[in-house]
Amino acid sequence: xxxARRAQEIEPFRVMAIxxxxxxxxxxxxxxxxxxxxxPDFPTPAPIIQAGMAALQAGHTHYTPALGLPxxxxxxxxxxxxRHGVEVDPGRLCVTPGxxxxxxLAMAALFDPGEEVLLADPGYPCNRHFARLVEARGVGxxxxxxxxxxxxxxxxxxxxxxxxxxxxxxNPGNPTGTLVPDAELRAIHALVRDKGGWLIxxxxxxxxxxxxxxxxxxxxxxxxxxxxxxxxxxxxxGWRLGWLLAPxxxxxxxxxxxxxxxxxxxxxxxxxxxxxxxxATRPLLEARKDELRRRRDWLGAALARLGFDVPLVPQGAFxxxxxxxRFGMDAEALAEKLLLEAGVAITPGNDFGAHQGRRHVRFxxxxxxxxxxxxxxxxxNCLG
Amino acid sequence: xxxARRAQEIEPFRVMAIxxxxxxxxxxxxxxxxxxxxxPDFPTPAPIIQAGMAALQAGHTHYTPALGLPxxxxxxxxxxxxRHGVEVDPGRLCVTPGxxxxxxLAMAALFDPGEEVLLADPGYPCNRHFARLVEARGVGxxxxxxxxxxxxxxxxxxxxxxxxxxxxxxNPGNPTGTLVPDAELRAIHALVRDKGGWLIxxxxxxxxxxxxxxxxxxxxxxxxxxxxxxxxxxxxxGWRLGWLLAPxxxxxxxxxxxxxxxxxxxxxxxxxxxxxxxxATRPLLEARKDELRRRRDWLGAALARLGFDVPLVPQGAFxxxxxxxRFGMDAEALAEKLLLEAGVAITPGNDFGAHQGRRHVRFxxxxxxxxxxxxxxxxxNCLG
Numbered sequence: 001x002x003x004a005r006r007a008q009e010i011e012p013f014r015v016m017a018i019x020x021x022x023x024x025x026x027x028x029x030x031x032x033x034x035x036x037x038x039x040p041d042f043p044t045p046a047p048i049i050q051a052g053m054a055a056l057q058a059g060h061t062h063y064t065p066a067l068g069l070p071x072x073x074x075x076x077x078x079x080x081x082x083r084h085g086v087e088v089d090p091g092r093l094c095v096t097p098g099x100x101x102x103x104x105l106a107m108a109a110l111f112d113p114g115e116e117v118l119l120a121d122p123g124y125p126c127n128r129h130f131a132r133l134v135e136a137r138g139v140g141x142x143x144x145x146x147x148x149x150x151x152x153x154x155x156x157x158x159x160x161x162x163x164x165x166x167x168x169x170x171n172p173g174n175p176t177g178t179l180v181p182d183a184e185l186r187a188i189h190a191l192v193r194d195k196g197g198w199l200i201x202x203x204x205x206x207x208x209x210x211x212x213x214x215x216x217x218x219x220x221x222x223x224x225x226x227x228x229x230x231x232x233x234x235x236x237x238g239w240r241l242g243w244l245l246a247p248x249x250x251x252x253x254x255x256x257x258x259x260x261x262x263x264x265x266x267x268x269x270x271x272x273x274x275x276x277x278x279x280a281t282r283p284l285l286e287a288r289k290d291e292l293r294r295r296r297d298w299l300g301a302a303l304a305r306l307g308f309d310v311p312l313v314p315q316g317a318f319x320x321x322x323x324x325x326r327f328g329m330d331a332e333a334l335a336e337k338l339l340l341e342a343g344v345a346i347t348p349g350n351d352f353g354a355h356q357g358r359r360h361v362r363f364x365x366x367x368x369x370x371x372x373x374x375x376x377x378x379x380x381n382c383l384g
Numbered sequence: 385x386x387x388a389r390r391a392q393e394i395e396p397f398r399v400m401a402i403x404x405x406x407x408x409x410x411x412x413x414x415x416x417x418x419x420x421x422x423x424p425d426f427p428t429p430a431p432i433i434q435a436g437m438a439a440l441q442a443g444h445t446h447y448t449p450a451l452g453l454p455x456x457x458x459x460x461x462x463x464x465x466x467r468h469g470v471e472v473d474p475g476r477l478c479v480t481p482g483x484x485x486x487x488x489l490a491m492a493a494l495f496d497p498g499e500e501v502l503l504a505d506p507g508y509p510c511n512r513h514f515a516r517l518v519e520a521r522g523v524g525x526x527x528x529x530x531x532x533x534x535x536x537x538x539x540x541x542x543x544x545x546x547x548x549x550x551x552x553x554x555n556p557g558n559p560t561g562t563l564v565p566d567a568e569l570r571a572i573h574a575l576v577r578d579k580g581g582w583l584i585x586x587x588x589x590x591x592x593x594x595x596x597x598x599x600x601x602x603x604x605x606x607x608x609x610x611x612x613x614x615x616x617x618x619x620x621x622g623w624r625l626g627w628l629l630a631p632x633x634x635x636x637x638x639x640x641x642x643x644x645x646x647x648x649x650x651x652x653x654x655x656x657x658x659x660x661x662x663x664a665t666r667p668l669l670e671a672r673k674d675e676l677r678r679r680r681d682w683l684g685a686a687l688a689r690l691g692f693d694v695p696l697v698p699q700g701a702f703x704x705x706x707x708x709x710r711f712g713m714d715a716e717a718l719a720e721k722l723l724l725e726a727g728v729a730i731t732p733g734n735d736f737g738a739h740q741g742r743r744h745v746r747f748x749x750x751x752x753x754x755x756x757x758x759x760x761x762x763x764x765n766c767l768g
Contacts, residue, residue, distance in 0.1 A: 004499075006496075061428040112386075130644070133645065253392065263482060
């Protein structure tokens, strides 16, 4: 009995093997410092938890409409107005089970089999796999520090082929945490529009930009698809909630797809998210963001001192993508060595694409600063 | 800018138009009795709510492993042993965001583009659409009362074509609530195995069988995929939680797909589901099931009296699929008439397939018996 080709071709995350080894070591009593996990260590803030509990107590346990609770769609529209000065019709919003649900809807709605969507390599691997799921193809465009590890209009123009139908930009990106400059994103948008293609902008780390407040792609025009998530800035990973902002003409198709593919996002999470967007919750979230920035600053300097190559200070997210040429080892070998000898778990760069992935690793600063400092001491000992 | 063909081809649920009309009428002050909704009206039982609240209070807000909380996978395995006498390795279980997530994983793992999976027509339309999503094809096999509105080995054999790679059986089915006899399911399994194909059995209504306790397809063999949901019997629709039991050889692919496609099912829901499976919760669920049976019995008799054709008393689920030839109208026209003139919302049969759908409607008995009785009085008035 044959398995589908896509199921064979969708690659495992290499970090999962690291994680499994880490768990074995922990079971043997070893102390492992986790810097591989793409999830904030902070718990969900109390007001959001309280709102979730209140929703349960009030019996909000039935399905919501497929596109989401009207009050939440309204609140997200309010968020765009308040934070970005962009007026968004709530009718253009689809509340989804995580940004994963948003990506799945977008790929399913836009791309036919064999059609291609350009994305940065290195980049978040699931983006490519969502395209594969619907038999379209994510085409990695090699990017480096010269474009801030991001696509540029020039790169998009150069790689646009006969089957290209769209571009996916993560702003800021994972694993690099770097931003596309606003003017560049506008140029990409203009180019994609000229080509008659689709621009999808992933802003799940957009609120975790430490300097300045870049504009949201929601302001570029109604033809852009923007996805976001309550997971990262709002600290709601396990709640599985995100959203997709889409062109008005796509909404009937997205509604039909949502009805069929996931029926609706989790109801309790949607009620809790109303508290997440409440301005009263913001100071708690900003405090967490400040802590993440402190970690970034400390870790970035420390890694440079150890000989890791971090040519750009990432503006956002909670990752440092570091070149490892100085250590003369492949990324997977280095990750394994650091796990076994230093008890520090990190992600090999080849989890994020084919372009020089084996010459990079990703450090997630999703653990307390004291633990990060302990990790660096161990790395120094191990690599020194 | 073109939309993907699948997004155009995935049909809307016709009942959504009915629902939109119903909401308009309600906004005008009309009293509408909802018998179109495939969701139990009961709230989630208190012990499950309490477990959800306790999980939130305990800070269980991070991701779980992609295949689910180990304790929940263990509890589901325990459920198969206790209820069906079938030993199931918890390693064969994937906890999913609703049965929707399970269907998506199964289709993605099993079927290449253009490959076909046989399913009963009438049947739950999403099943066909999940196949479409991954560019495979759900092929409806016309079924009628002579096979209990279900596939038979004879039908599967007759419709098995060069591109057929599997069979999906919903047991009991939606919209008909009827079961495949155990011997017939075994014959289908043997046939599919001989053909080198996959058998998927959807058991989301399996605990809502009112007479007897049919065996689970989990006992047929490790090569069968069985999916289930906490939505219907366990009354957890808005929690978005289900599971997929799969052959051991598929688990690595399912794990990879789950990691990429949804990361994990909602964490709070998974903790709450532990309480759902607790034997102490069962009497509450059985009381709800008894109430559903009373509704079925009353409504079935009443519809027959009104001239609807319900040749088989459905053994399970919460639907009555009724022939409407006696009224000389198409299903959509009849549904509209009943909504406008009687204030009763039902689902036209063509939401469930092409085979005689326009000659049938579906009544969901997901509202209190007193309301069902009121609905029947109105129908009598309107159709009499």
